[in-house]
Amino acid sequence: MKKTDTSETQNPDAGRARAGRILAIGGGKGGVGKSVASIVLASALSRRGMKVVLADLDLGAANLHTYLGLHGDTPGIADFLIKRAATLDELLIDTPLPDVRLLSGARYYSGMANLTYQAKQKIIRHLKNLDADVVILDLGAGVHFDTIDFFAISHPSLLVLAPEPGSVLNAYSFLKECVFRHLTGIFGKHPDIGPEIRRAQLEGGDETSFSLESFRATIREIDESVMPIVDEAVRVLRPAIIMNRVTDLVSAVYADNLQKLVLHRIALRVHYLGNLPGVQGLSEQLVGLPAFLASPGGAKIMAAADELLADLEKHFPLEWPTETEPETAAGIDARMPREDFSEDELQTLSLLLDSLGDSAFGKTAKKAGRKSGPVIGRNAWKLRLYYRPVEVVRFLIGNGLSHPVFYA
Template identity: 40%
Template sequence: MDDLKNKFWAIGGGKGGVGKSIMSLMLGTSLSRQGKKVILVDADLGGSNLHTLTGIRYPMHTLADFINREVEYISDVIIDTPIDNMRLICGADDILGIANPKYTQKTRIFNALKKLDADYIILDLGAGTSFTSVDFFLYASNKIVVLTPEVTSIQNAYGFIKAALYRRLNNAFKEYPECVELVKRASASVKNDHIDSVEKLKAALSSIGEDHEKTLTAVLDELNIN
């Protein structure tokens, strides 16, 4: 279990052009030079370009082949890179709708990735707060948010982390409608009846049940948010 926990790293952030793909490539290169088996996954399905950064102009296979069941195993779309010990699963942006795979398709991808023979799997995420980017981010046990010292980048990074938190909380409380409603009030931008802090959300959940407050605390610890 610990090996699986340490295996996945997600590189995300709300804004495009801040260096997520460069960070993914640098991390993968560093690990591969230490003799680790690394697989980079270009999870920016709507604007993939990680293959270009690795010197691959026209990838023969992409993640779309697996999503569309043109191949049976995800290992069939892995390609070699010029860097020893580092392989790549390319994203795809040439198929309409590929940027928004269904939940069942994402689950199939996650289950397949877990079975790959690699010491580290690095997920290079797309910009924005789409369910696809957020779900890939939440799937990985190890998470890095990339930003630059610009107001827009900081705002987008904050928005990305916030979206990930509320997505995770919605899943955690899906069996408890009252809790989901509180999370909705916390995530809404409307000032009226808005829960504007984690402490207020914690207090509101505690009023429903102590276990719900503990669930929130566990999620905050998981995402390292305070």
């Protein structure tokens, strides 16, 4: 894994990723072991010499501080949200695990569990800019929009499963909601596609009745040109499974079931990263997990975490487009485009796209570097705006355009 570049001055608003990797840990159900897995992975990463930040994003039910044995009033994300602190960085506190710092969720004010769009984007931007090799996001249960949005910035997104049927169905529903969340973000206001999404979402009430294939067929009838965007909304999800509380070989069946269900229904491959064993008596050790993990009793789960990390690095090597792209090529603006945009800024970008001549979008598949496939026209770029604005901005910059809204 990459070490962070510490030579650069920290400017969270510069839009440049500094955190080496973000790992979000979610998966729908409460009690499957997301928080335990977060701490175990943080500990294993720090033993590999990584600088880690554990971010407790289970807003409203935060417990990492307790599991880490930290008592008393800990500053945390609430202070950032009420603007008592200007950066997340200054809120990080040391934990008993060496090189692991905590962004605590202990402090809470009512309303904190429902973030505004701007607040969420600001948190995401600051998380990406933390000075750490790995930032682990411990997410809450359920399919809250905020949880889904945090889950989506991870590479890969980690689903924790417990060996029980309910956990598999929950994880599946969670992934399906992630897909709908993306699709609604792009097509929600589309006069024909928007209602189709809402219909499919309602029909999907019975956990397994949704099928991406029939949904795609419906959308194709409405407007074939948007199909690449539909497929991309699904493909952008990079989920991987951690089976927790494994006691026997049968546990793998649950991971297998989830993989099959997700592939069959939403045509998505979920990587099975590995297992964490069920540890007798762990619940009694919860208020001081670091000490337990360092004791002989914790050796088995730590060894399993090491295997998980080895698999993670093998299957999800780091790729950082923001660091390898424009740099200083002659004639290209060396500034990095911003990563998030307010509704107003998206509107400005949308008007800008409208004002461009057709030739700006007229790339054939071949010119766009693909052997075949649909041409991405103006409408598709406009739809993509609501989904991956930074890509649209890069496309425009690549076509020699510049506009103040591109940059922070």
